[in-house]
Amino acid sequence: MVTATETKKVQFEILRQNTPESEPFWEKFEVNYRPNMNVISALMEIRQNPVNVDGQATTPVTWDMNCLEEVCGACSMVINGRPRQSCSALIDQLTQPIRLAPMKTFPVVRDLQVDRTRMFDSLKKVKAWVPIDGSYDLGEGPRMPERKRQWAYELSKCMTCGVCLEACPNVNSGSNFMGPAPLSQVRLFNAHPTGSMNKDERLNTIMGDGGLANCGNAQNCVVACPKGIPLTTSIAALNRDTTVQMFKDFFGSDRMVD
Amino acid sequence: MSNEREFYWRRLHSLLGIIPVGLFLAQHLVVNHFATRGEEAFNSASHFMESLPFRLMLEIFVIYLPLMFHAFYGIYIAFTAKNNPKNFGTLRNYLFILQRFTGIFLVVFIAWHVFETRFQAAIGAKEVNFNMMEEILSNPWMLGFYIVGVISATFHLANGIWSFLVSWGITQSARSQQIATYVTLIIFLALSVVGVQALLAFV
Numbered sequence: 001m002v003t004a005t006e007t008k009k010v011q012f013e014i015l016r017q018n019t020p021e022s023e024p025f026w027e028k029f030e031v032n033y034r035p036n037m038n039v040i041s042a043l044m045e046i047r048q049n050p051v052n053v054d055g056q057a058t059t060p061v062t063w064d065m066n067c068l069e070e071v072c073g074a075c076s077m078v079i080n081g082r083p084r085q086s087c088s089a090l091i092d093q094l095t096q097p098i099r100l101a102p103m104k105t106f107p108v109v110r111d112l113q114v115d116r117t118r119m120f121d122s123l124k125k126v127k128a129w130v131p132i133d134g135s136y137d138l139g140e141g142p143r144m145p146e147r148k149r150q151w152a153y154e155l156s157k158c159m160t161c162g163v164c165l166e167a168c169p170n171v172n173s174g175s176n177f178m179g180p181a182p183l184s185q186v187r188l189f190n191a192h193p194t195g196s197m198n199k200d201e202r203l204n205t206i207m208g209d210g211g212l213a214n215c216g217n218a219q220n221c222v223v224a225c226p227k228g229i230p231l232t233t234s235i236a237a238l239n240r241d242t243t244v245q246m247f248k249d250f251f252g253s254d255r256m257v258d
Numbered sequence: 259m260s261n262e263r264e265f266y267w268r269r270l271h272s273l274l275g276i277i278p279v280g281l282f283l284a285q286h287l288v289v290n291h292f293a294t295r296g297e298e299a300f301n302s303a304s305h306f307m308e309s310l311p312f313r314l315m316l317e318i319f320v321i322y323l324p325l326m327f328h329a330f331y332g333i334y335i336a337f338t339a340k341n342n343p344k345n346f347g348t349l350r351n352y353l354f355i356l357q358r359f360t361g362i363f364l365v366v367f368i369a370w371h372v373f374e375t376r377f378q379a380a381i382g383a384k385e386v387n388f389n390m391m392e393e394i395l396s397n398p399w400m401l402g403f404y405i406v407g408v409i410s411a412t413f414h415l416a417n418g419i420w421s422f423l424v425s426w427g428i429t430q431s432a433r434s435q436q437i438a439t440y441v442t443l444i445i446f447l448a449l450s451v452v453g454v455q456a457l458l459a460f461v
Contacts, residue, residue, distance in 0.1 A: 081345040169354065172340040213268035216339060217421045218354035220346040233430055240427020242265070 008033035010042055011053075011097035014061055016111050024108070028053040028097070029061075039079060039086035039100065040065055043112075063112040070226060073161025077112045078103055083166035085226055086112075103166040116162050122182035123160070126205050130195040142193035155188040155234065157227040164221035164231055170214050177214035178206075180221040184234035190241070203238075203245040212238055271331045272425045274324040275418045282321055283415055287408070287449060290456035297388040300459075304386060325368070332361045349439075357417050360410040367407035388460070395460045408453035416446035 012029040030053050031037075031045045040063075047060040063086065065075040070088040078101040079089050091098070106114035132138055144152070158181055165171045165179035186202045189195035206212040212235065221231045292303040310316060336358040343351055374394065378384040395401045420442045423429040429438045 167342070167346060169339045169341050169351070172338075174340070175338045207265040208262050209264060211265060213265040213425075214338075215425075216335070216354055217350065217424050218339075218346075219348065219350040220342070223346060223348055230432070232424075232435075233432060236424050236427055236430040236435070238427075239425055240430060243269075243427050246266075246269070 010037065010091055012042065012046070013097045013099045014111070015099075015101040016061065017102070017108050018059075018110065020107060020109060027058065033091070037091040039077075039089040039091070039094075039098065040068065040075060042091060042098075043086070043100075061112065062110040064114075071159055073159035073163075076103055076114075076161045076163050076166075077101065078166065083163040083224060085161065085163075088226070103162055105166045105168075105171055106162060114162070116160065119160050119162055119165065119179070119181060122178040122210075123185060125178070126182050126186050126202050127198060128182065128185040128189055130189060130192055131198060132194065144193050148191065152188055152191055155184055155191075155229060158184060158188075158229055159227065161226065163224050163226060167220035167224035169218050169220065170216045175214060176210035178210050180215075180225075180231040180235060183212060183215075183238055184229055184231050187234040187238055187241075199241075200245060200248075203242050204249075206238065207242050207245065212242055267331060268335075269425070271328060271335070272418075272422050274328045275415070276422050278320045279325050279328055280415045280418065282325075283411055284449065287412075287453040287456065291452055291459075293388065293391070293456045293459035300388045304388075308386070329361075329365050329368070333365060336361055353417050353420075357414060357421070360414045363410050364407070364414060367403070367410065371404075371407065391460045395457065401457065401461060404457055405454055408457060409450050412446050412449040412453055415449065416442040419445065 010031045010033050012031065014027050014029060015024050016027050017024040029046050031042045034041070043061055043063055050058050050060040052058050063075065063077065065087065066072040067074070068087045070085045073085070075086045076083060077086050078099075079086065080094060080099050083103050086100075100112060102108045102112045102114050104114075106116055106118065109115050132141075160181060162181075164181050168177070168179055171177050171179045183206060186206055190199040190202055215235050217232070219232050222229075222233075225231055289303050289307060290300075293300040339354075339358060341355045341358075343355055375384075375386055375390065379386045384390055395404060420429075420435075420438050423438050424435060429435045
């Protein structure tokens, strides 16, 4: 079936970079339009035939991807100025030329692929888990009220995609701010009945280097988050928790959790 | 300057902006407003402030030290941000940027203002009174500089109150933060009127 749509083209401008140290450069591509295309299927087209708009052969564009349904966070990149997942970025909803760039808040590995290690390091630093390992069976923990579980589920949707860090003006090469995502995880695990047994440790960590106090309340994170996590509410709630913790640490007679 | 004590420096910066610097600004603008009642009223009000007991101590501990800490730590904070209004054109992002711009401008404005008034008086070159301000503000450029300075200060304080409420965990919900935006907007408008009216009284 030969129709007019088959000759329709999609214009791309991609910020490319060959090695972590080399200079980035823009390269233009043209891809045949197909209905229901997303940015990833377009990138796959370019990979099949890596020729730029001037007809010159080039290297295939590198990017990260995994789940293809906006739950893993791997395919995040800056699309037309906005950090988001390329799997859920539909061509029909984007203005052309579609400009793709890596999330430069993170070290660029190659082209659109970045290294999000710093986020996973932050999660380790704040102990974003419920510690239950021991040398004997600790038994069941306290029950969580169902309504609280539903509320906590929203915070647990975070996929460490890095979009909130890219959107934040205070996360950059000149600061070591860990960014909104790991902070919100502190709120999540401090709300868990078993996790709250270590809440003072997590609070003290985010009261340290690169922690909570670096937030400047520009509130871009909550606008950018693809999962709709109330990041700024989490930050404000942690501000209250750390205020209390600060006074407890100084005026309290001992260092009990509660 | 990023270190383990950063949390406490930031909290101190946030607190000092309100108490005592913010309170002092409000007091200063209110006392200035005596100028609208004429030269004599302004001079007697300024004389009353000048003859407060322990004036030097009050100036050092209520104004100079807190203000200098707030200013210098604020410069560091302003320059750690990488602004991105092009990609995120939300009200809060613009206010975030404006807070940093007015902060930097205020360091310049206040340094000049203190030099032109207190320092000149301290070395005995001038006397702080109605005539002094009348003379300064007779220059239209200076009047413009002072109006921008006063409005920057009232904006920086009003928006600073908003972020103080968030930074200390008082306003958490989106709704409470929204209402705090309206309340601080009113504070900004009210203080701006008070401050600019006083300036125009010298012209």
